[in-house]
Amino acid sequence: MMDFGFVLSKSSTVDLNKVDLSMYRQLEKLSPDVRTCMACGSCSATCTAAPYSGMSVRKVILGLQRGNDVSAMLSNCMLCGKCTMVCPRGINTRNLILNLCRIHETGGRNDR
Amino acid sequence: MIYQGKQKIWSDYQKDIPDDHWFYARSCIRQNFFPASEKYFLEITKGLLGKDICDNEHHTTCGGIAYHSDTIPQETAMTIVARQFAIMTECGYENLVVSCITSFGNYNETIETWREFPELEAKIRENLWKACRREFKIPKYVAHASDLIYKFRNEIAAKAVNRLVDRNTGEPLRVVEHIGCHYSKMFPHKGFGGAEYPCVLSGMVESWGGRVIDYPERRHCCGYGFRQYHVKANRGYCVSNTYKKFESMEPFHPDMIITNCPGCPYFLDRWQYVISEQTGKTYGQNGYGIPVLTYEELAGLMLGYDPWDLGLQTHQVAVEPLLDKIGVKYDPAAKYLGVNKEDIMRPELPQFLKCH
Amino acid sequence: MRPNVVIIGGGIAGMEAAKQLLYLGYSPILIEKTARLGGHVADWYRLFPDMTPASEVIENLKKDIQNANVFLETGVQFINRLRDTYNVMLTNGVSINCHAILFATGYDLFDARKKEEYGYGVYNHVVTNRDLELWFGGNKDVRIPERPKSVGFVHCVGSRDMKAGNMQCSKVCCMTAIKQAIEIKEKFPESEVYCFYMDLRLFGKKYEDFYISAQRDHGVHFIRGRVSEVGENIDGTLQVKAEDTLNGKPLKVSLDMLVLMAGMLCGEKTRELADGVRMDVDTDGFFKSRDNIYNVTESSRNGIFFAGACTGTKTVPETVSEARAAVLSIHNYLQQK
Numbered sequence: 001m002m003d004f005g006f007v008l009s010k011s012s013t014v015d016l017n018k019v020d021l022s023m024y025r026q027l028e029k030l031s032p033d034v035r036t037c038m039a040c041g042s043c044s045a046t047c048t049a050a051p052y053s054g055m056s057v058r059k060v061i062l063g064l065q066r067g068n069d070v071s072a073m074l075s076n077c078m079l080c081g082k083c084t085m086v087c088p089r090g091i092n093t094r095n096l097i098l099n100l101c102r103i104h105e106t107g108g109r110n111d112r
Numbered sequence: 113m114i115y116q117g118k119q120k121i122w123s124d125y126q127k128d129i130p131d132d133h134w135f136y137a138r139s140c141i142r143q144n145f146f147p148a149s150e151k152y153f154l155e156i157t158k159g160l161l162g163k164d165i166c167d168n169e170h171h172t173t174c175g176g177i178a179y180h181s182d183t184i185p186q187e188t189a190m191t192i193v194a195r196q197f198a199i200m201t202e203c204g205y206e207n208l209v210v211s212c213i214t215s216f217g218n219y220n221e222t223i224e225t226w227r228e229f230p231e232l233e234a235k236i237r238e239n240l241w242k243a244c245r246r247e248f249k250i251p252k253y254v255a256h257a258s259d260l261i262y263k264f265r266n267e268i269a270a271k272a273v274n275r276l277v278d279r280n281t282g283e284p285l286r287v288v289e290h291i292g293c294h295y296s297k298m299f300p301h302k303g304f305g306g307a308e309y310p311c312v313l314s315g316m317v318e319s320w321g322g323r324v325i326d327y328p329e330r331r332h333c334c335g336y337g338f339r340q341y342h343v344k345a346n347r348g349y350c351v352s353n354t355y356k357k358f359e360s361m362e363p364f365h366p367d368m369i370i371t372n373c374p375g376c377p378y379f380l381d382r383w384q385y386v387i388s389e390q391t392g393k394t395y396g397q398n399g400y401g402i403p404v405l406t407y408e409e410l411a412g413l414m415l416g417y418d419p420w421d422l423g424l425q426t427h428q429v430a431v432e433p434l435l436d437k438i439g440v441k442y443d444p445a446a447k448y449l450g451v452n453k454e455d456i457m458r459p460e461l462p463q464f465l466k467c468h
Numbered sequence: 469m470r471p472n473v474v475i476i477g478g479g480i481a482g483m484e485a486a487k488q489l490l491y492l493g494y495s496p497i498l499i500e501k502t503a504r505l506g507g508h509v510a511d512w513y514r515l516f517p518d519m520t521p522a523s524e525v526i527e528n529l530k531k532d533i534q535n536a537n538v539f540l541e542t543g544v545q546f547i548n549r550l551r552d553t554y555n556v557m558l559t560n561g562v563s564i565n566c567h568a569i570l571f572a573t574g575y576d577l578f579d580a581r582k583k584e585e586y587g588y589g590v591y592n593h594v595v596t597n598r599d600l601e602l603w604f605g606g607n608k609d610v611r612i613p614e615r616p617k618s619v620g621f622v623h624c625v626g627s628r629d630m631k632a633g634n635m636q637c638s639k640v641c642c643m644t645a646i647k648q649a650i651e652i653k654e655k656f657p658e659s660e661v662y663c664f665y666m667d668l669r670l671f672g673k674k675y676e677d678f679y680i681s682a683q684r685d686h687g688v689h690f691i692r693g694r695v696s697e698v699g700e701n702i703d704g705t706l707q708v709k710a711e712d713t714l715n716g717k718p719l720k721v722s723l724d725m726l727v728l729m730a731g732m733l734c735g736e737k738t739r740e741l742a743d744g745v746r747m748d749v750d751t752d753g754f755f756k757s758r759d760n761i762y763n764v765t766e767s768s769r770n771g772i773f774f775a776g777a778c779t780g781t782k783t784v785p786e787t788v789s790e791a792r793a794a795v796l797s798i799h800n801y802l803q804q805k
Contacts, residue, residue, distance in 0.1 A: 001389055001390065001463075002386075002389040002390075002463070004347070004386060004389070004390075005344055005347075006344060006345065006346075006347040006348040006351070007348050007390060008348060008351055008352050008355055008387070008390055008391070009348045009349050009352040011352065011356070012717050012718060013717065013718040013719065013720055014712060014715065014717050014718070014719045014720075015719075015720055015721070016662075016719060016720070016721035017721055017722050028687075032684070033684070035683045035684050035687060036680055036683045036684050037683075038668075038679075038683075038690075039692070039714050058714075062714055062715055065689070066712070066715055066717075089680070113590065113591065113592065113700055114589060114590055114591070114592065117581075117587075117588075117589035117590035118590055120581070120589065121581075121584060121590070306584065307584075308584035308585055309584065309590070326699075326700060327699070327702075328699025328700065328701055328707040329699065330699065331697065331699075360699075363701075363702040364702055
């Protein structure tokens with residue numbers, strides 16, 4: 001291979017036809033209320049872990065909808081439940097995080 | 113694709129340009145990139161069609177390349193433009209036909225800026241007078257050189273000895289048209305067909321027997337973008353845009369690409385080599401690339417000029433598969449013979465991209 | 469004999485006004501340029517928020533105005549102001565003397581072809597909100613695939629768009645898109661449906677319920693980003709590009725069909741007609757009411773009134789209510805004369 005001193009840049013475009021939604025689909029089954037998220041961000045605004053760790057329930061949900069790996073964010077959650085208190089759509093976000101952890105633990109097998 | 117829908121849009125973006133008496137503004141880089149294109153523009157318009165086109169040695173670069181690279185202020189670029197207009201005026205012409213797309217954009221941008229800010233025009237007139245004691249009239253018409261070939265496309269078709277048809281199958285060739293950004297993205301009404309579905313090149317292709325391919329990334333910039341490419345660290349971004357276009361057109365199996373900009377054909381051609389070296393991927397048939405031609409080169413081929421006189425040996429991507437498809441006669445042994453039949457030497461062959 | 473009232477426009481505003489004028493004992497003369505009554509609503513299949521069949525609304529109104537003078541396929545050539553009446557010259561040669569004129573001229577649906585980057589009229593599977601309603605109502609449409617696997621809705625086509633010359637929000641499109649997205653999901657439960665929006669403006673009665681239902685019950689995907697351009701793939705599907713603004717990244721998706729939510733504009737023809745009586749146009753391009761808070765149905769000219777979308781984008785119930793309000797304004801005006 002010739003060295004030109006530059007290489008093709010990786011595209012940041014998300015191709016929705018190619019994203020892996022398997023994790024999101026599993027979560028939808030365990031926490032159907034995840035679908036009603038309207039990305040208001042109150043969960044992240046009130047999150048204990050957010051300012052120090054980058055944790056954000058809003059970003060976790062969006063990330064799953066775009067096929068991203070969100071496990072690093074999950075590990076920062078303290079499960080305090082504050083996000084559940086502020087969600088205007090009444091999503092049980094604490095339960096949602098627990099369900100996600102469970103999905104991760106079982107390697108995606110929904111057998112619990 | 114609903115063809116009538118495009119025709120409707122094309123009819124909304126027609127411009128009236130005179131068919132004769134033009135002052136020709138050359139490009140500063142095209143003569144290096146595509147050494148015969150401008151020569152054959154003059155050969156076809158002046159020689160073959162008998163038009164009055166003035167080619168004057170006193171004009172310079174339009175300054176657009178420096179302006180877009182942020183190395184000169186707009187005021188300087190406008191004063192250079194004013195000098196070009198002055199030379200046109202001195203030669204007794206009122207219509208400016210421009211070889212380069214960025215120049216075309218630059219002239220239009222200057223004229224439109226003066227229309228909005230007359231005080232700026234007055235200032236530039238003063239600058240020009242102070243610098244070189246010249247005065248000018250604003251051109252009545254500014255056309256891109258491809259506009260003129262588009263206007264004469266049917267006359268060219270009538271005189272053509274070749275057509276954009278696969279001689280073995282009788283099928284029209286599949287042609288990608290790529291329009292330079294500054295042709296109509298800045299001023300959609302100044303380009304034939306507008307900015308979304310320009311017809312300046314597709315009109316030529318259809319008139320000369322080919323079929324235009326409309327692929328999803330057809331509007332996308334080739335990626336050249338002066339201030340990106342000119343900084344080596346940014347070139348990955350440039351080639352990535354070209355790569356995106358090739359990935360998008362690949363399923364349509366184009367036989368060739370026709371362009372009307374100085375930078376686009378150069379990069380669409382050369383980047384195929386770079387992409388092949390970096391990814392091992394080629395986009396033409398049997399390991400070849402997709403030939404990229406300027407509209408003058410293609411018009412020249414249709415009219416039966418010798419491909420080596422048209423400068424097609426200076427392309428990175430081998431044009432022979434295209435010539436064979438069309439049935440253009442050429443002497444392979446003469447490919448690397450210059451004007452005096454002297455050997456101009458052979459390029460090194462790439463690792464992946466098949467060349468003759 | 470009760471005075472004549474000319475109503476220009478046979479959509480729901482004009483029909484409702486005719487009905488109310490008949491109740492009050494006036495003789496309304498309803499002028500409609502097309503061959504049928506009902507205006508845009510007659511093209512629609514079902515109306516939010518209760519999925520009422522649009523035809524039911526139109527048929528009921530038709531019954532109610534059987535005794536009105538209706539001129540179909542008739543336009544207004546010009547209007548002359550006399551001392552305290554108006555002379556309205558129709559295109560069929562009839563000249564009417566009247567004491568009051570009600571403009572119920574409605575709106576024009578934005579011509580989606582003007583947003584060239586979306587390829588309406590160029591790509592095989594791009595339709596508008598109106599096309600989809602007609603198809604729901606039983607019309608054939610070759611652009612709509614038999615079993616679409618993926619469908620996109622583009623909000624704000626020709627609305628909130630200074631470049632398209634239309635700054636205002638068309639108000640009903642967000643809700644219409646969600647209604648139609650649900651209807652698509654009901655017809656094709658296996659399909660993926662995407663709504664591309666800039667803001668979701670769901671202000672009306674039960675609109676938010678529709679939004680929640682689209683998310684929860686139908687799994688409609690909402691992507692906050694305006695579609696920048698559409699291209700046609702080799703298999704005829706549409707490549708749609710937008711920025712996923714919540715994700716901060718460009719996004720693309722290939723869809724079997726795209727629905728453009730064409731917005732509402734004040735009609736060109738209407739404005740030409742208004743020029744004849746030197747009626748004021750508001751900064752948003754719609755007719756200017758005497759006052760935008762408490763005199764929406766009155767123009768600045770005595771004896772000329774407005775109802776419905778000719779003064780701005782309106783929903784169906786707003787239009788109907790406004791027609792009634794306009795009739796009351798006309799009644800008060802005629803009583804005072």
